[in-house]
Amino acid sequence: MIEFKRVSKRYESHDALRDISLTIDTGEMAFITGHSGAGKSTLLRLLLLLDRPSSGELSVNQRPTSAIKRRGIAAYRRNFGIVFQDHQLLFDRSVFDNVALPLVIAGFGRRDVNRRARAALDKVGLLDREGANPASLSGGEQQRVGIARAVVARPRILIADEPTGNLDPDLSAEIMELFRAFNRVGVTVLIASHDLALISRMRHRIITLHEGRLIEGEGR
C-alpha cells in the first residue's frame, strides 16, 4: 500500500505538489493525469526517493520513507519496477543484458538470471530479439524491452512515467494492455500519463492533479 499524507513539494518559490493525501492499495492499478507541469512526475519521483517531500509523510507498506537513509535507498528501489518515457536502455549491451540488469543488481544466480530474463522477454513478445542491440529496435519495441526490464525481478509495484509519450495510439494501447496483464497477476501499477483519451477507456482509477493539487480520485 502506498500512502501520501499531506505531502507537499516546493522547488525554490514554486509549489510542485500541494498537500497531497492519497492511498493506492496493494494490487491496484491507477493512472495519474493532469496538464503538463501539474506535478505527475514529481509525485513519482518522491515515491522513488529521487527527491524528498518538503512536508508531509509518504509510506509504502506502512513503512514511512522518511526513515530510509541514503544507504537504504538502493534496496528500497528494488521494490519497484520503473518504466521511463524515453525507456533509458543502455545501448552498449544487448537487449538480453538490459533486461537482465535488475536481476544482476538484486544478486540472482546466473541460471535464475537467464531463465527469468528470457521469461520477461517472452511476455513482451521479444524473445527472438534477445541478442539484438536495443538501438536497432523500433520505438515500441524499445519500450517493451523497458517494460521487460521493469518486471523481470518481479517487483511488487510497477511505476511508469508517460510510458506511451513517444508512441502512436495503436502501440500505446498495446503497451497499456501489457501493464494490465501484470496488474492481473497482482502487481500494483501506477502510471502517469496525460493521454486522457487512452486512459479513460481503461476503467481504472484516475487521479487528477492540477497545479500541484489533487482534484479528483484521491481514493478512500
Add this chain to the structure above:
Amino acid sequence: MSAQAKGLGAGPRSRFNSWLHHHRQSAYESLNKQLLTPISTLLTWLVLGISLALPATVLVALDNIDRLTAGVDRSTQFSLFLQADTEEAAAEDFVADLAQRSDVATATLIPADRALQEFAADTGLSAVVATLDDNPLPHTVVVRPIAMGAAALADLAAVFDRMPEVSQVVLDTRWIKRLISALEFGRRLTYAIGAMMLVGALLALANTIRLEIEARRAEIVVIKLIGASDGFARRPFLYTGLWYGIGGGVIASGLVFGLLWLLAPPVNELLRLYDSDKVLMGLGAIGALQLVLIGGAVGLMSAWQATAVHLRRVEPR
C-alpha cells in the same frame, strides 16, 4: 520457489555466488575495455610505470653500490667498550662467544690494564697515569667482521650496541661510516622523491578514472535508478583502477630490467678489471613482484579516491 513467489529475490548462497560472479565479470570487463583501447591504456600504464621505475632503479643501484663495496677495506673493525664493572673473566667469556658468531672474523680482548699501559706508552703520560688510584678505562674488544656491505655493518653495530655487556660501540673506519650515511641519505631521498612521484601518478590515474565515470554517467544513473547499491556501481571502476595499477607495475618492472640490462655489460667489465668476481644485481623476481603489488595498490587507491568523490555526484534526478 517460495522465496521467488514472495518476491524476496535470491537466497544467501546464490546471492554470494552472484556477488562473486559480478566481481569476476567486472574484473573481466574492465580489463577487456582497457585492452580494446591499447594506445591510451599503454599511455596510462606508462604514467605509473615511469613513476615506479625511476625510484626502483635508483634503489637497485644503491643496493649494488652497497654490495660491491663490501669488504673492499679489510681493516674495518669495531671497538666495543664493555661496561665499567665487567670482570676480566666475564669479558673473556664474552669475547669467546663473540668469536663464535658467523658474522665475526676475529674478536680480541684488550684488558683494561693493558689498555692503560698502552695509553701511557702512546701518550708519554706514564707519570700522570701512575698517580691514578683506579683505572678509568674499561675492557675493550676489537671485533673484525667478515666482509659485508655498509648497511650490514651498520646493522651489526646496532646489534653490538644492544648487548648488555657493551656500553659503547665505535666503528673505526671513517669512510665506511660516511658511506653508510651517504647510502642512507640516498635511500631516504629516493623514498621521498618516489613517494611524490607516486602521488602524482595516483592523481593522474584518479583523473583518468573520473573521465571514465563521466563517460558512463548515463549507465550509472540508470543502474542506480533500478536499485544498484553504491558498491555495485563502484565495482567496475575499482577493477579499472586495479588493472591500470597492475599494468603500470608490469611496465615498471620491464623498464627496470631494460635499464639494468643496458648497464650490466660495462659495469661487469669494470668489475672484472678490478679482479672482482661480483656482477651487477638486477631487480629480481621479488622486486618485480613488489613493483606490481605497489602498482596495484596505487591503482586501487586512485580508483577509490575518484569514485568516492565523483560517483556520489552521479545521482538520478
